[in-house]
Amino acid sequence: xxxxxxxxxxxxxxxxxxxxxxxxxxxxxxxxxxxxxxxxxxxxxxxxxxxxxxxxxxxxxxxxxxxxxxxxxxxxxxxxxxxxxxxxxxxxxxxxxxxxxxxxxxxxxxxxxxxxxxxxxxxxxxxxxxxxxxxxxxxxxxxxxx
Amino acid sequence: xxxxxxxxxxxxxxxxxxxxxxxxxxxxxxxxxxxxxxxxxxxxxxxxxxxxxxxxxxxxxxxxxxxxxxxxxxxxxxxxxxxxxxxxxxxxxxxxxxxxxxxxxxxxxxxxxxxxxxxxxxxxxxxxxxxxxxxxxxxxxxxxxxxxxxxxxxxxxxxxxxxxxxxxxxxxxxxxxxxxxxxxxxxxxxxxxxxxxxxxxxxxxxxxxxxxxxxxxxxxxxxxxxxxxxxxxxxxxxxxxxxxxxxxxxxxxxxxxxxxxxxxxxxxxxxxxxxxxxxxxxxxxxxxxxxxxxxxxxxxxxxxxxxxxxxxxxxxxxxxxxxxxxxxxxxxxxxxxxxxxxxxxxxxxxxxxxxxxxxxxxxxxxxxxxxxxxxxxxxxxxxxxxxxxxxxxxxxxxxxxxxxxxxxxxxxxxxxxxxxxxxxxxxxxxxxxxxxxxxxxxxxxxxxxxxxxxxxxxxxxxxxxxxxxxxxxxxxxxxxxxxxxxxxxxxxxxxxxxxxxxxxxxxxxxxxxxxxxxxxxxxxxxxxxxxxxxxxxxxxxxxxxxxxxxxxxxxxxxxxxxxxxxxxxxxxxxxxxxxxxxxxxxxxxxxxxxxxxxxxxxxxxxxxxxxxxxxxxxxxxxxxxxxxxxxxxxxxxxxxxxxxxxxxxxxxxxxxxxxxxxxxxxxxxxxxxxxxxxxxxxxxxxxxxxxxxxxxxxxxxxxxxxxxxxxxxxxxxxxxxxxxxxxxxxxxxxxxxxxxxxxxxxxxxxxxxxxxxxxxxxxxxxxxxxxxxxxxxxxxxxxxxxxxxx
Numbered sequence: 001x002x003x004x005x006x007x008x009x010x011x012x013x014x015x016x017x018x019x020x021x022x023x024x025x026x027x028x029x030x031x032x033x034x035x036x037x038x039x040x041x042x043x044x045x046x047x048x049x050x051x052x053x054x055x056x057x058x059x060x061x062x063x064x065x066x067x068x069x070x071x072x073x074x075x076x077x078x079x080x081x082x083x084x085x086x087x088x089x090x091x092x093x094x095x096x097x098x099x100x101x102x103x104x105x106x107x108x109x110x111x112x113x114x115x116x117x118x119x120x121x122x123x124x125x126x127x128x129x130x131x132x133x134x135x136x137x138x139x140x141x142x143x144x145x146x
Numbered sequence: 147x148x149x150x151x152x153x154x155x156x157x158x159x160x161x162x163x164x165x166x167x168x169x170x171x172x173x174x175x176x177x178x179x180x181x182x183x184x185x186x187x188x189x190x191x192x193x194x195x196x197x198x199x200x201x202x203x204x205x206x207x208x209x210x211x212x213x214x215x216x217x218x219x220x221x222x223x224x225x226x227x228x229x230x231x232x233x234x235x236x237x238x239x240x241x242x243x244x245x246x247x248x249x250x251x252x253x254x255x256x257x258x259x260x261x262x263x264x265x266x267x268x269x270x271x272x273x274x275x276x277x278x279x280x281x282x283x284x285x286x287x288x289x290x291x292x293x294x295x296x297x298x299x300x301x302x303x304x305x306x307x308x309x310x311x312x313x314x315x316x317x318x319x320x321x322x323x324x325x326x327x328x329x330x331x332x333x334x335x336x337x338x339x340x341x342x343x344x345x346x347x348x349x350x351x352x353x354x355x356x357x358x359x360x361x362x363x364x365x366x367x368x369x370x371x372x373x374x375x376x377x378x379x380x381x382x383x384x385x386x387x388x389x390x391x392x393x394x395x396x397x398x399x400x401x402x403x404x405x406x407x408x409x410x411x412x413x414x415x416x417x418x419x420x421x422x423x424x425x426x427x428x429x430x431x432x433x434x435x436x437x438x439x440x441x442x443x444x445x446x447x448x449x450x451x452x453x454x455x456x457x458x459x460x461x462x463x464x465x466x467x468x469x470x471x472x473x474x475x476x477x478x479x480x481x482x483x484x485x486x487x488x489x490x491x492x493x494x495x496x497x498x499x500x501x502x503x504x505x506x507x508x509x510x511x512x513x514x515x516x517x518x519x520x521x522x523x524x525x526x527x528x529x530x531x532x533x534x535x536x537x538x539x540x541x542x543x544x545x546x547x548x549x550x551x552x553x554x555x556x557x558x559x560x561x562x563x564x565x566x567x568x569x570x571x572x573x574x575x576x577x578x579x580x581x582x583x584x585x586x587x588x589x590x591x592x593x594x595x596x597x598x599x600x601x602x603x604x605x606x607x608x609x610x611x612x613x614x615x616x617x618x619x620x621x622x623x624x625x626x627x628x629x630x631x632x633x634x635x636x637x638x639x640x641x642x643x644x645x646x647x648x649x650x651x652x653x654x655x656x657x658x659x660x661x662x663x664x665x666x667x668x669x670x671x672x673x674x675x676x677x678x679x680x681x682x683x684x685x686x687x688x689x690x691x692x693x694x695x696x697x698x699x700x701x702x703x704x705x706x707x708x709x710x711x712x713x714x715x716x717x718x719x720x721x722x723x724x725x726x727x728x729x730x731x732x733x734x735x736x737x738x739x740x741x742x743x744x745x746x747x748x749x750x751x752x753x754x755x756x757x758x759x760x761x762x763x764x765x766x767x768x769x770x771x772x773x774x775x776x777x778x779x780x781x782x783x784x785x786x787x788x789x790x791x792x793x794x795x796x797x798x799x800x801x802x803x804x805x806x807x808x809x810x811x812x813x814x815x816x817x818x819x820x821x822x823x824x825x826x827x828x829x830x831x832x833x834x835x836x837x838x839x840x841x842x843x844x845x846x847x848x849x850x851x852x853x854x855x856x857x858x859x860x861x862x863x864x865x866x867x868x869x870x871x872x873x874x875x876x877x878x879x880x881x882x883x884x885x886x887x888x889x890x891x892x893x894x895x896x897x898x899x900x901x902x903x904x905x906x907x908x909x910x911x912x913x914x915x916x917x918x919x920x921x922x923x924x925x926x927x928x929x930x931x932x933x934x935x936x
Contacts, residue, residue: 041469071433073433
């Protein structure tokens with residue numbers, strides 16, 4: 001049985017910490033035990049789970065009833081493409097050591113659980129510009145704390 | 147953007163830990179350092195420290211001490227600090243934390259910041275974790291941004307508005323005008339946001355939905371331009387132009403077209419166009435087709451379009467891609483009620499999917515197959531379903547079994563087929579069927595009198611083969627007990643008869659009785675069956691007598707009690723034995739059909755002992771409680787129909803000599819009754835019957851027929867102990883169809899050593915001439931002022 005380690009999690013509804021942990025545990029068990037070439041969809045309680053494996057990482061999404069599962073696969077794929085573009089041939093280590101950037105990229109692509117920007121170019125461009133705002137240490141220290 | 151070196155160093159340190167314990171040590175040290183840093187004066191490393199903490203949090207360690215730091219960082223003018231601060235807020239704070247309110251002001255300020263990336267941070271955070279209060283507070287700001295800002299901000303404001311509306315539905319009204327105007331934008335991000343917002347507003351409020359119906363032509367136009375436009379590199383995915391936007395528009399059209407002829411008509415051509423022109427070789431095309439099909443099936447589409455949609459699903463079913471097959475079945479499930487015939491056309495493919503390797507696909511195929519069973523295809527479908535049952539994954543067995551039972555009940559072409567099917571299920575998956583299967587099957591068998599011989603033969607053979615499936619064994623024991631004489635006859639019309647001796651049959655039952663595989667309930671069945679055979683066989687009654695007396699000292703209290711009572715039947719009541727153990731009558735199924743199964747099931751459950759304990763959950767000291775609790779004594783025993791023989795009842799028997807006489811009932815309840823007892827009514831030829839004799843207190847009863855439907859019962863109590871009994875009261879409960887009238891007792895004091903008796907008359911009226919009566923009685927008394935409520 002493969003061990004699962006969480007590399008990123010994004011919740012769009014308020015859920016208590018304990019429950020989050022349980023959901024993640026359950027999800028990991030379910031997804032990691034799926035044989036290869038399985039269907040990418042499974043039902044878990046009242047949620048539809050869509051997952052896709054890319055190399056050593058599983059990307060999972062929990063959908064509501066009216067959401068389109070096939071499109072969700074495209075959403076997962078798009079996110080992986082965005083990461084790939086940003087990091088250049090992204091691998092798991094990139095996401096581990098730069099997890100905060102993975103989040104920033106996600107936040108330019110999705111918001112409140114919905115797709116925010118459908119153009120890869122636009123998302124990539126926004127991240128680049130935001131990055132450039134990050135100050136050098138000098139600028140940084142010359143600004144007041146609050 | 148340069149990586150955070152301190153962060154990456156820490157991550158490296160954590161990863162190099164070789165055990166969980168070592169990792170915890172590293173984390174503890176780091177957290178201590180981070181805590182100290184938080185308290186220090188600004189040293190240029192604050193954002194790195196918070197990032198470290200967030201990493202630790204992601205590994206599952208507590209990080210609440212970072213909440214205030216998030217608040218501070220968000221308020222900082224430095225972009226890198228704000229960025230990490232807001233990220234921290236989204237990870238560590240949710241609306242339930244008090245600290246979340248503290249960032250409302252910062253968000254408000256940042257929403258009007260001159261830098262759009264800072265505005266964006268605020269919008270994103272609000273949309274992720276904004277509480278209802280924060281939403282109410284900031285909604286006007288969001289509305290302003292919806293109208294007057296650049297595309298980058300507008301698209302974010304739109305999704306932020308979606309979150310606000312989800313949190314505070316009344317605020318929907320506020321965003322309607324802005325949402326409407328956003329549809330004219332060219333930017334795909336903004337358009338997408340607008341469509342999502344409008345969808346949310348329509349789902350939120352039916353009146354708003356009415357108003358937005360006017361946008362259907364605009365939506366159709368946008369969709370058309372996406373479908374027939376040339377290649378647009380920015381939005382293209384495998385030949386489909388902006389599939390995300392297309393799917394959202396289709397979904398909105400679905401909502402707008404639902405139950406509305408005009409709107410549905412306006413979108414008809416577009417849907418046909420999308421359905422026919424979308425390339426279905428890749429997932430992305432199928433995603434759009436899928437959404438199109440869902441929309442067509444949900445609006446008031448014309449029949450041609452509907453057929454087109456179902457055909458697309460049919461094609462999906464044949465697709466090599468499992469995902470597509472799964473989706474197809476999910477969709478077909480939704481319409482199997484309304485478009486049953488159309489779905490039936492694909493029954494063959496669906497049944498084939500039962501054999502798919504994938505668990506998800508199997509599940510869908512099972513649900514859909516069960517929905518497609520009908521009177522005309524029951525035989526072939528059942529073959530497939532039974533085949534499926536024998537090899538299906540464990541988690542689907544219970545569902546499959548119960549689905550099969552339902553289908554069999556509704557469409558059984560013959561009784562014999564029905565019985566065969568149920569037996570097949572019990573043999574294959576007996577462990578996964580519901581409890582009421584056993585009484586239901588027994589009821590079915592009893593009522594199929596022409597097949598008694600066939601059934602008992604089948605079950606006998608099954609019993610010889612395998613005694614591990616409890617439900618099957620229980621039914622088999624019951625049957626053998628009831629119809630064992632048919633086995634001995636050595637002839638059977640429907641199947642090859644067995645040549646058995648009485649010993650063979652008793653052997654079979656004894657094997658069940660003694661086996662470790664048999665559950666206590668099953669052993670109860672076997673014992674009762676053995677007892678019943680005493681009136682159906684001729685030579686080996688002594689063997690039965692000895693079995694019964696052996697089990698009189700069995701460790702299992704339930705079995706012991708049965709054995710003792712059966713023993714009593716042999717000894718003191720042998721004259722009644724034949725009548726008591728007679729054949730069961732045909733059980734009538736009541737109109738609240740399943741409640742009968744249920745109440746019989748309950749009777750079953752009541753008697754099934756939890757290991758060791760036998761007292762069922764009946765009220766004990768009912769001295770203080772009157773009517774309510776008392777009627778609870780009746781528990782699962784409703785007046786019609788009688789609970790079938792299994793466990794607890796050797797037989798319930800109705801016997802009408804002439805219609806002018808009241809029904810004679812014999813019920814011996816072998817239920818354990820520390821606190822309650824039940825007793826029988828007899829013809830007035832039996833003068834008195836002792837119904838309770840415990841601890842020196844004796845209660846006898848005698849009946850006298852008063853009229854066609856009335857009966858007077860006299861209860862007499864006496865006390866043979868050395869102590870006086872005071873406060874003696876009797877309470878009785880009867881089923882609702884019988885009227886009970888208790889006359890005043892002669893007293894409530896029972897002097898010691900039988901010096902005097904207490905009598906009480908009870909009048910029973912049975913105006914509906916209900917077949918049998920169950921009467922429960924409870925007596926409460928004090929001995930030496932100690933309540934021995936019994």
